[in-house]
Amino acid sequence: MDDSEVIREFLIESTENLGRLDQEIVQLEQSPKDAQLLASVFRTMHTIKGTGGMLGFGAVEKLAHLAENLLSQVRNGERDLTAPLVSLVLRAVDAVKAELLAIEAGGKESGVSHAALEDELRRACENKPAASAQGEAAGSEAPPAAGEDGGGAQKNLSEDSTIRVDVGLLDRLMNLVGELVLARNQILQFDAGCEDSSFNASAQRVDLITTELQEGVMKTRMQPIGNIWNKFPRVVRDMAMASGKQVRIEMEGKDTELDRTIIEAIKDPLTHLVRNAVDHGLESPAARKATGKDPEGRLLLRAFHEGGQVNIEITDDGAGLDYERIRAKAIEKNLVSREQAARLSEREIANLIFLPGFSTAERVTNVSGRGVGMDVVKTNIEKIGGAVDVHSKPGQGSTVRMKIPLTLAIIPALIVTSGGDRYAIPQVSLLELVRLEGEQLRGGIELVNGAPVHRLRGQLLPLLYLARELGTDDLPARAAENGLQPGGVNIVVLRADDRQFGLVVDEVNETEEIVVKPLSQPLKNINTFAGATIMGDGRIALILDVVGLAQRADVVGEGQGRALAEERKPAENKQAATRRQVLLCQYGEGGQVAIDLSAVGRLEQFPVHRIEIADDREAVQYRGQIMPLLRVSDLLQGKHRPAPREQALVHVVVYADRGRNVGLVVDRILDIVDEAFRVERQTGRRGVLGSAVIQKRITDIVDIPQLLGAAEPGAQVHA
Amino acid sequence: MADTQQFCTFYLKEQFFGVPVQQVQEVLRCQPMTRVPLVPRVIRGLINLRGQIVMALDLRRRFQMEDRAHTQAPMNVVVRTGEGAVSLLVDEIGDVVEVELERFEPPPATLKGEMRELLHGAYKLPGRLLLEIDVPRAIAVEGAQPDNR
Numbered sequence: 001m002d003d004s005e006v007i008r009e010f011l012i013e014s015t016e017n018l019g020r021l022d023q024e025i026v027q028l029e030q031s032p033k034d035a036q037l038l039a040s041v042f043r044t045m046h047t048i049k050g051t052g053g054m055l056g057f058g059a060v061e062k063l064a065h066l067a068e069n070l071l072s073q074v075r076n077g078e079r080d081l082t083a084p085l086v087s088l089v090l091r092a093v094d095a096v097k098a099e100l101l102a103i104e105a106g107g108k109e110s111g112v113s114h115a116a117l118e119d120e121l122r123r124a125c126e127n128k129p130a131a132s133a134q135g136e137a138a139g140s141e142a143p144p145a146a147g148e149d150g151g152g153a154q155k156n157l158s159e160d161s162t163i164r165v166d167v168g169l170l171d172r173l174m175n176l177v178g179e180l181v182l183a184r185n186q187i188l189q190f191d192a193g194c195e196d197s198s199f200n201a202s203a204q205r206v207d208l209i210t211t212e213l214q215e216g217v218m219k220t221r222m223q224p225i226g227n228i229w230n231k232f233p234r235v236v237r238d239m240a241m242a243s244g245k246q247v248r249i250e251m252e253g254k255d256t257e258l259d260r261t262i263i264e265a266i267k268d269p270l271t272h273l274v275r276n277a278v279d280h281g282l283e284s285p286a287a288r289k290a291t292g293k294d295p296e297g298r299l300l301l302r303a304f305h306e307g308g309q310v311n312i313e314i315t316d317d318g319a320g321l322d323y324e325r326i327r328a329k330a331i332e333k334n335l336v337s338r339e340q341a342a343r344l345s346e347r348e349i350a351n352l353i354f355l356p357g358f359s360t361a362e363r364v365t366n367v368s369g370r371g372v373g374m375d376v377v378k379t380n381i382e383k384i385g386g387a388v389d390v391h392s393k394p395g396q397g398s399t400v401r402m403k404i405p406l407t408l409a410i411i412p413a414l415i416v417t418s419g420g421d422r423y424a425i426p427q428v429s430l431l432e433l434v435r436l437e438g439e440q441l442r443g444g445i446e447l448v449n450g451a452p453v454h455r456l457r458g459q460l461l462p463l464l465y466l467a468r469e470l471g472t473d474d475l476p477a478r479a480a481e482n483g484l485q486p487g488g489v490n491i492v493v494l495r496a497d498d499r500q501f502g503l504v505v506d507e508v509n510e511t512e513e514i515v516v517k518p519l520s521q522p523l524k525n526i527n528t529f530a531g532a533t534i535m536g537d538g539r540i541a542l543i544l545d546v547v548g549l550a551q552r553a554d555v556v557g558e559g560q561g562r563a564l565a566e567e568r569k570p571a572e573n574k575q576a577a578t579r580r581q582v583l584l585c586q587y588g589e590g591g592q593v594a595i596d597l598s599a600v601g602r603l604e605q606f607p608v609h610r611i612e613i614a615d616d617r618e619a620v621q622y623r624g625q626i627m628p629l630l631r632v633s634d635l636l637q638g639k640h641r642p643a644p645r646e647q648a649l650v651h652v653v654v655y656a657d658r659g660r661n662v663g664l665v666v667d668r669i670l671d672i673v674d675e676a677f678r679v680e681r682q683t684g685r686r687g688v689l690g691s692a693v694i695q696k697r698i699t700d701i702v703d704i705p706q707l708l709g710a711a712e713p714g715a716q717v718h719a
Numbered sequence: 720m721a722d723t724q725q726f727c728t729f730y731l732k733e734q735f736f737g738v739p740v741q742q743v744q745e746v747l748r749c750q751p752m753t754r755v756p757l758v759p760r761v762i763r764g765l766i767n768l769r770g771q772i773v774m775a776l777d778l779r780r781r782f783q784m785e786d787r788a789h790t791q792a793p794m795n796v797v798v799r800t801g802e803g804a805v806s807l808l809v810d811e812i813g814d815v816v817e818v819e820l821e822r823f824e825p826p827p828a829t830l831k832g833e834m835r836e837l838l839h840g841a842y843k844l845p846g847r848l849l850l851e852i853d854v855p856r857a858i859a860v861e862g863a864q865p866d867n868r
């Protein structure tokens with residue numbers, strides 16, 4: 001943003017304001033007691049003075065300043081607004097306008113002296129009759145100010161450059177452009193198989209023009225986010241009054257533009273976040289004083305474009321999130337297990353507040369803290385393809401950041417084929433594409449307790465077969481499951497909420513810009529589809545709702561070992577004491593252990609020759625770190641057995657503890673079990689919670705943190 | 720002299736049906752259709768009607784008749800509804816006929832089950848009956864909540 005742009009904005013704004021000023025001053029003459037009108041006139045002059053001065057336009061500043069002085073006397077009731085006075089102010093307005101025109105034309109002020117007018121204004125202020133000023137006037141060379149706008153003959157950009165258009169018309173235009181995009185796609189498809197070079201050239205031009213037209217029309221539907229922000233000062237003020245807080249609201253990037261459908265969609269979430277920040281984020285003035293802060297809290301709304309998306313931030317300088325309280329609350333509400341909670345990073349903890357049923361408000365106020373809210377905010381933002389995230393520093397405040405797409409009407413999507421039909425997957429949910437062929441196919445898809453998973457860089461990725469989920473055709477799916485599909489398996493790795501899953505499709509086609517069309521009533525209720533679109537060949541393809549699909553298929557419970565994996569099902573977690581997901585491993589001479597799946601970071605295999613000795617302990621180089629290896633058999637059976645050399649590979653369960661990886665060596669990884677089992681309490685060994693019968697075998701249930709604690713002295717024994 | 724009504728007529732398993740012409744937007748040959756998984760089977764799919772996405776509902780299935788033979792391509796009777804256009808899949812299109820309103824009778828008692836629910840009634844024409852379909856009811860598919868209309 002350079003100076004010329006600032007100046008341009010100043011010109012547009014001032015010209016608009018001055019245009020209004022003319023009218024207002026005249027109105028004021030009719031009803032001189034209208035305080036609001038007077039205030040508005042005063043404000044305009046004040047703004048022009050300020051900005052003009054800041055940009056170094058001395059003449060503008062001076063004129064505006066003098067007019068302002070005069071108006072302020074009127075405002076303070078020191079004098080009545082007489083007709084001559086009004087004329088004087090209007091002359092000052094004209095002079096300012098003339099200067100603005102000069103600036104617009106030449107980038108600088110006209111250089112014409114306004115001394116006579118200035119003097120008149122000054123005298124009017126001092127309550128002297130303006131007529132007697134003549135003799136003392138310093139600048140006799142000045143022509144009458146009102147006549148100075150001779151330089152304004154040039155075309156100017158600030159006046160008459162906008163018109164009002166019916167929103168319905170814009171929507172219709174947008175629809176038509178959508179149709180045009182489809183027709184363009186059809187032409188391009190035909191063009192691809194066409195040899196005629198003049199047709200090729202025309203098709204290319206149609207393509208280009210359509211793209212530009214689409215952008216242009218989309219721009220017309222853009223609205224500055226300020227349109228919804230404008231009501232926040234009032235909201236904040238009311239809330240602050242109600243809760244006895246002092247809040248100052250600041251806004252940056254008010255002019256950042258978004259499609260109006262998106263503006264509509266984020267209105268409520270945004271309002272909620274602002275209320276939340278005032279209600280929960282900012283402290284009372286007394287509490288702020290006690291910690292050495294300004295008693296007046298600061299709430300900053302910021303919006304800016306970044307990477308084809310709009311970022312919106314809501315920052316408060318309040319107390320920040322209380323991580324310990326959130327942790328405790330999440331455990332108390334069974335949103336995460338104690339073990340999970342212990343391993344969460346601060347950022348992950350902060351994002352726990354977006355879970356359904358989470359609210360830390362100590363008392364339920366009438367403004368927020370009803371326990372619904374943040375999760376609704378998140379759902380609403382994700383519904384439009386956005387994301388929301390929170391950062392916080394204790395004592396210094398929090399920032400909620402949303403990333404929002406610019407528009408919803410036309411989105412990039414990946415087209416896939418499944419069961420003979422094409423489906424569109426919105427690009428926002430797409431993480432990567434994986435294709436398993438030949439050798440990789442064998443063992444590339446494993447069955448864990450009946451649920452197919454793929455090891456994606458060591459991490460378990462639950463798989464969904466699209467055709468099976470949709471009930472369209474389960475034959476190819478079954479074939480793929482058995483690894484029999486000759487062509488290989490295509491996995492589309494998707495993100496839904498915080499989880500990843502792989503969607504197995506028959507074919508991955510191409511990426512395309514698609515026009516989203518809503519489905520009509522009876523189909524709208526199926527949350528597996530987000531809408532439909534018309535493809536280049538005129539056929540319809542359904543748009544998959546990735547979140548809906550994941551929820552429908554309940555991917556959650558299927559072996560996803562991420563820390564936050566289980567959050568979404570609080571009802572099920574209520575029985576966390578008895579039912580949980582564990583990884584079954586074999587160790588030692590036929591022993592079986594169960595490791596809580598939430599504690600498992602990854603599953604890896606290392607060739608035996610990669611095992612090195614560091615600090616007299618076994619370790620491997622893993623992701624640029626030295627990862628100590630601990631043999632479960634040593635830990636549990638207390639005896640050191642050499643690595644069985646006949647084995648070329650060791651199986652390692654990677655446990656991540658605050659950025660530090662520890663590898664647990666087991667003989668075999670058996671299964672992932674999600675079942676209810678009774679833990680028989682056992683005394684004795686550290687690191688073992690107890691035993692239970694799982695899959696007809698007695699299994700030790702280990703507590704990794706404890707086990708590792710036990711390993712430290714154990715390691716010294718060996719040393 | 721008597722009041723009359725024009726009907727767009729069509730056949731389903733040789734039976735003669737009609738919809739008031741005012742409700743019919745157009746009649747089309749068999750269109751390429753995209754099936755929609757996970758919906759009641761009466762919804763055969765979606766068709767592209769000049770850029771408008773229209774749901775196609777098979778009246779045979781709606782009336783619990785057996786499916787038409789694979790070789791027999793259905794015709795589309797596109798009707799206007801509160802929810803936008805919906806296409807009714809039928810076997811064959813008949814003429815537009817004009818009937819006198821006084822020939823109307825409620826559904827005959829011999830009609831059973833689903834079909835009785837979905838018909839306004841019958842018009843006694845010379846030699847045959849014209850069954851008038853209650854369009855809003857016919858398109859209110861079970862398992863999906865129709866709007867309160």
